[in-house]
Amino acid sequence: MALRHAVLAALLEGEASGYQLAKRFDVAVANFWSATSQQLYRELERLEQEGLVQARVVEQLRRPNKRMFTLTASGRDELRAFTRQPARTTAIRDDLLVKLQAIDSGDHSAVRAAVSTRLEQARDKLAQYDRLRDDLLAGRDEDEYLRDAERVGPYLTLMAGQLYEQLNIHWCTTVLEALAQRSATSRAANPTPR
Template structure:
């Protein structure tokens, strides 16, 4: 997958400026796909140049005009064609797991501290995802119905974080026994 389809998907849901898009990206897709602010703007310009996005300018007082992007029919067709293609399952790419794999170079205290940091980060992510889920569950039922498949990505994130937390807690118990 590429950033291109993440951008098309977010603009399919609702047109917006580059800033709007980045905020929406950070609240949703960034949990399973990363991109910098610069990458996002480069992709917007590429998609516009390819005719997959329209761009209208909204005048703003005392500021440059705001560019609002939306999908063209060609952009919607490209998104629809892509979403129907099978994608291979991705392997985990987690730097911490490489460090842990080389964990024989750590003292027990260093290993425990590293696992504890990961546990805290994954607990925080889990908390954030659970809060997002509550907002989804309190949203308009018609919106929930339309985007129920998108909601499944959040539910998978919740399950993944629960697994990380449980795994790290077991690992810490084992380290404490050493």
Template sequence: MALRHAVLAALLEGEASGYDLAKGFDASVANFWMATPQQLYRELDRMESEGLIEARLVRQERRPNKRVFSLTTAGAAALAAFTAVPARPTALRDELMVKVYALDGGDGEAVRTAIAERLEGARAKLAHYERIGARLLDGRSEEEYLAAAERVGPYLTLIGGRAFEQANITWAEQALLVLERRSHRTG
């Protein structure tokens, strides 16, 4: 998958500036796609030159003018074509897992610290996703939202992001417990 597909999907929400997209990535697609603002701006320029999106200039009085982007017919067709192709299985490439695998021949304390950091990061992300979920539901039950929402894709990906972070939390807590028990056994 290319960054452009994530951008096209984000523009389904409506037109947005590069800044809004970068900020919105954190609130909408960060549970499955990461990009730096620099990567995003480069991709927006490429996509505009390829006719997948179009930009219009918005003049502002006390701020610099900004460009806002929207999907073109070609962009919508590219997104539809992308969704029609079967997704490849996810390949996990996780540096921490390599360190954990090598734990017995390495710096156990450093690995334990890295696991604890992963745990705290996963808890923070999960809390962030819960806030996003509450904002999307806006007082409705999940069932009410899914029955009436114009778009359910953002909520379904949010569910996936929450499940992923919950799995990280469960694993990290278990790994730390095992390491704690082993330290008492050898200490």
């Protein structure tokens, strides 16, 4: 039951509709949690019933009404209690790594292509995170920010995202080099497994 806490944490940034939350999850929250809009609507429904968030309907001309959600006091309490609970270890599940594990009896060039794709995605994400960081810092340097800012959480998770994408770039590059080296040698470039 951690999606609920990710939603509550995302609402610390301020009131949002389901749709806006989904956007938020696509950009700023993507560093630490991912969810589809369907999950969000379902979860917001529950959170409202449990009184952890509050909805107000905003009527709009020529657009469907939207419901804007805000944290309630008990929502904040719940989030605070959550930070006290022991964190469970993260489950790593990465499709690309499964492909890499199987590369020796798989399609060599397809896997190489997949690694290249990941490399590009990592570069794009990193650029995006760099922009987010500039927005957060707003001219201040890091030390200044860490001392004076209202909230440091978003900055620290963003840092994790940046480091993670840098890692991806480094790792993808190394893997591509290793694979290139291997096909260049006397071994068959992509031997069919027995």
